[in-house]
Amino acid sequence: MTLPDTPRRRVNFFEGRLVTAEDLGSEQQASRERVWLHNRMLHGAGVVAGFEVSVEGEELVVSPGMAIDGFGREIVLTGGGARLDGSDVVAESHGRVHLAVSWAEEPDDEVIGPDGPVPGHFVERPRLSLREIGAAGADADHVVLARVHRAGTVLVADGSVRRHVRRSGHGDR
Template structure:
């Protein structure tokens, strides 16, 4: 759980010089309030879609929506394919999780004072195969399925999937 901080905002007035840092802080404050709202009033998990299907060593995650434990929306707008070949799932009984996590990437370039800088940041989820102790798996990733090798076949077990869990209303 992320700590809750005191909300603050920029004080706008005529003649004030605004910096890039002022705008960055304003954006971040809005994002954090929205994430707090999601986290505390709605819950987290897979809201819809994000189904995992396996065809040979090809794993597909369908488009869908989830909310991670920090309250960030994870929007996968198009199906994403992964490979679960013998290098990933070698032995009979071997297992690996299919996970999805919030992510953002720079998009485009504009000139900055010290060289090119990203023009925008696009929220683009990370879909990955991850063993229980895999390094590099994004923090707060949501499990979608566990892939298990059974002989020559790879099957998707949905039991690790984190369904959307709404916060219970007070009674």
């Protein structure tokens, strides 16, 4: 759990101040960083809810859910969940292959800015990946959902490796 390196700084808005895109971006980033710090320090990294993993043939099926990565970012998978091809998992993986989710964002649309086209919005879309995880564990930017291996030729997803966040005051775990 890491604390910020510098003191918090925020824009001082007042009547008559010219507000720039940089001011608004700074305010937005400061707000995001406060939430990330809260999540990191009070809850830790792991699955909050959902993100159940099942197998259908050679596909890994992940249900909608929420997790917090090691940086405190909220990873939210909405809609009908997601699927990932698991056919590359081989029997000799020795249980080191894990299905992980990470935070990601991508431009959603385009608007014309002063210097040409720029993203009008960003949408957070988690990324699923199969990763070989050694004794050191997952990177801070990934949350492990399941260990993936083969029992003979059958693909298996073992969710016992999932780590859940601390949920103070919630007796449902």
